[in-house]
Amino acid sequence: MQIAEPLQIAIDELSKLPTVGRKTAQRLAMHLLKSNTKDVENLVRAIGDLKTKLRFCRICFNLSVDEVCEVCKNPKRDHSTICVVEDINDVMAIEKTNEYNGLYHILGGVLSPLSGTGVESLKIKELMQRLENEKIKEVILALNPDTEGETTSLYIAKLIKPMEIKVSRIARGIPVGGDLEFTDEATIGRAVLGRIII
Amino acid sequence: MQIAEPLQIAIDELSKLPTVGRKTAQRLAMHLLKSNTKDVENLVRAIGDLKTKLRFCRICFNLSVDEVCEVCKNPKRDHSTICVVEDINDVMAIEKTNEYNGLYHILGGVLSPLSGTGVESLKIKELMQRLENEKIKEVILALNPDTEGETTSLYIAKLIKPMEIKVSRIARGIPVGGDLEFTDEATIGRAVLGRIII
Numbered sequence: 298m299q300i301a302e303p304l305q306i307a308i309d310e311l312s313k314l315p316t317v318g319r320k321t322a323q324r325l326a327m328h329l330l331k332s333n334t335k336d337v338e339n340l341v342r343a344i345g346d347l348k349t350k351l352r353f354c355r356i357c358f359n360l361s362v363d364e365v366c367e368v369c370k371n372p373k374r375d376h377s378t379i380c381v382v383e384d385i386n387d388v389m390a391i392e393k394t395n396e397y398n399g400l401y402h403i404l405g406g407v408l409s410p411l412s413g414t415g416v417e418s419l420k421i422k423e424l425m426q427r428l429e430n431e432k433i434k435e436v437i438l439a440l441n442p443d444t445e446g447e448t449t450s451l452y453i454a455k456l457i458k459p460m461e462i463k464v465s466r467i468a469r470g471i472p473v474g475g476d477l478e479f480t481d482e483a484t485i486g487r488a489v490l491g492r493i494i495i
Numbered sequence: 496m497q498i499a500e501p502l503q504i505a506i507d508e509l510s511k512l513p514t515v516g517r518k519t520a521q522r523l524a525m526h527l528l529k530s531n532t533k534d535v536e537n538l539v540r541a542i543g544d545l546k547t548k549l550r551f552c553r554i555c556f557n558l559s560v561d562e563v564c565e566v567c568k569n570p571k572r573d574h575s576t577i578c579v580v581e582d583i584n585d586v587m588a589i590e591k592t593n594e595y596n597g598l599y600h601i602l603g604g605v606l607s608p609l610s611g612t613g614v615e616s617l618k619i620k621e622l623m624q625r626l627e628n629e630k631i632k633e634v635i636l637a638l639n640p641d642t643e644g645e646t647t648s649l650y651i652a653k654l655i656k657p658m659e660i661k662v663s664r665i666a667r668g669i670p671v672g673g674d675l676e677f678t679d680e681a682t683i684g685r686a687v688l689g690r691i692i693i
Contacts, residue, residue: 330549
């Protein structure tokens with residue numbers, strides 16, 4: 298097989314990305330070849346900047362350009378509430394809703410004995426330090442509703458209990474647009490338990 | 496929504512790629528963030544090189560690093576056969592089979608009155624010049640078996656006819672691993688007409 302080397306290399310590199318197979322990599326490479334130079338330069342710069350311009354916020358471990366992230370820096374946000382999440386994807390998911398105006402704390406994972414993630418590898422110690430030093434009124438635990446997430450939530454809730462800070466957990470229930478008939482029993486059970494007076 | 500700007504820019508740029516939506520772009524960005532710097536540098540360099548290092552071969556219009564592509568330069572290939580294809584993807588598809596050892600000629604499209612592609616916008620004139628100047632014994636037309644491809648094949652075959660050069664067309668028939676029962680009539684018809692004595 299004789300294909301121009303830069304094209305072959307680009308296909309090889311692109312196919313290393315998740316969700317991108319050989320065929321898609323070839324399609325992406327052909328697309329980039331046909332794109333105008335400025336668009337490709339923008340893409341290349343954006344990817345490069347990911348590694349060079351971003352670091353973790355000193356306070357909440359969110360991604361940040363500066364030492365302290367935009368959320369922690371913003372005086373308009375509610376600095377008395379911390380939302381504890383597993384990773385940065387969760388921050389993005391919550392930010393997209395525009396429903397939350399407090400701060401975050403990114404654990405960097407959840408307790409999982411099977412994959413060897415213990416208390417020390419998560420930012421739990423750093424969370425407790427924040428709770429001691431900042432004036433926090435409420436901690437919202439927004440971890441995934443699976444075994445590891447629930448365990449981690451319970452562990453953190455237990456640690457915070459003696460501190461006279463309100464600890465809440467995001468509601469489990471039927472998703473918006475969901476259908477009672479096709480919802481599993483565990484979810485319906487939680488929805489009934491978590492019912493709200495209207 | 497407050498997300499670190501370089502991340503937002505990277506997601507925006509990645510989601511401009513074909514087959515990549517917002518969710519996939521976010522996943523790719525997070526993957527790149529977690530990848531080691533060397534891998535990201537390799538990817539960035541490979542994408543950049545696509546635009547800076549590649550150009551079209553002066554002879555066959557294949558992608559090439561030099562003025563003349565690897566295929567045209569290679570003395571081991573059969574320089575008396577030209578395979579005419581629509582675009583570079585087709586060259587890659589044929590090269591992958593390792594069944595063809597001749598040269599190529601990339602038309603850059605097919606005749607299509609509806610989308611305004613006429614004879615002048617294809618590299619047909621350049622093909623005819625090659626046939627006059629090089630010692631070509633056979634031209635293989637490997638265009639897609641659709642209306643535009645067939646029309647273009649017939650047009651080129653007609654032009655070459657007076658030149659005493661063999662013109663062939665790649666076989667239409669039942670794909671390897673295909674099933675007679677589920678093959679459309681047009682394909683079966685072509686397969687019967689194109690039968691080969693064994």
